[in-house]
Amino acid sequence: MQKEKMGAWYSSWFDTPYYHILYKDRGHEEANSFMKRLTTFLSLEKEDTILDLACGKGRHAISLSKMGFNVTGVDLSEASIAHAKQFETDNLRFKVHDMCIPFPATFNAVFNLFTSFGYFDTEEDNLRTIKAIKQELNEDGHAVIDFMNVKNVLTNLVPSETKVVDHITFYIERYIEEGHIIKKISFKDAETSYTFKERVKALTLVDFKQYFERAGLELVHIFGDYSLAPFHEETSERLILIFR
Structure with a gap:
């Protein structure tokens, strides 16, 4: 799911x-x-x-x-x-x-x-x-x-990384979109997959x-x-x- x-x-x-x-x-x-x-x-x-x-x-x-x-x-x-x-x-x-x-x-x-x-x-x-x-x-x-x-932030932007916290693997992508800095966060917990986006104006x-x-x-x-x-x-x- x-x-x-x-x-x-x-x-x-x-x-x-x-x-x-x-x-x-x-x-x-x-x-x-x-x-x-x-x-x-x-x-x-x-x-x-x-x-x-x-x-x-x-x-x-x-x-x-x-x-x-x-x-x-x-x-x-x-x-x-x-x-x-x-x-x-x-x-x-x-x-x-x-x-x-x-x-x-x-x-x-x-x-x-x-x-x-x-x-x-x-x-x-x-x-x-x-x-x-x-x-x-x-x-x-x-x-x-x-x-x-x-x-x-833009000079040192890390496009992607992986973090493991409390046995959950978070896949993180960063990019620029329409004047905003986007952080896309994807992970799975209890067989359910999730995706969230943080969106902050630059x-x-x-x-x-x-x-x-x-x-x-x-x-x-x-x-x-x-x-x-x-x-x-x-x-x-x-x-x-x-x-x-």
């Missing part, structure tokens, strides 16, 4: 257990270090409020809450939020929420991390998300988008500057990796944007 999930890929793929199996080894230590550097740079103080937008299972939100911040993690994936809720505390909450729509509160900081942007089919929804972030910031708040550096710094201008936001800092090194278009691994 073959099952292929199409349409809004993020609303199906993220809700499967296989997404979390494939990416189970994402570095928690690196995430913790990044959160410490970022909150220090932004001069955030304990008990300040942070919105973790598209939080997944909550690894960044959990790290931030342990530092003493009041954190709300939101994600469209009901499965991810159901998992994350077991970690809720007095200063950590999780909710199912569409990031295109402004969350009904304002925060000292809004974080959108680990390439959790550019999923939508239309430019309108990308801009709606930026405008929603603007509404979620309090008067002195800053927002952060942590995105891939597209030029570096947004550059120029694209984000245009979003910010249209939304009435100011880009104030750009970094190129999780150590907060300067951004270099040719070589940086990440495009980390701080705006208000």
Whole structure:
């Protein structure tokens, strides 16, 4: 049997257990270090409020809450939020929420991390998300988008690879299609074959500057990796944007 999930890929793929199996080894230590550097740079103080937008299972939100911040993690994936809720505390909450729509509160900081942007089919929804972030910031708040550096990704694109995780063999293909970076993931489990596609718009710094201008936001800092090194278009691994 073959099952292929199409349409809004993020609303199906993220809700499967296989997404979390494939990416189970994402570095928690690196995430913790990044959160410490970022909150220090932004001069955030304990008990300040942070919105973790598209939080997944909550690894960044959990790290931030342990530092003493009041954190709300939101994600469209009901499965991810159901998992994350077991970690809720007095200063950590999780909710199912569409990031295109402004969350009904304002925060000292809004974080959108680990390439959790550019999923939508239309430019309108990308801009709606930026405008929603603007509404979620309090008067002195800053927002952060942590995105891939597209030029570096395209230069070093690995067309195909195979990963074996928890006895499942994942066959991964990467290619460019209509301005999007596509990752096609195929595998078999319990005699059923599956295919999913991750589809992320190949947004550059120029694209984000245009979003910010249209939304009435100011880009104030750009970094190129999780150590907060300067951004270099040719070589940086990440495009980390701080705006208000």
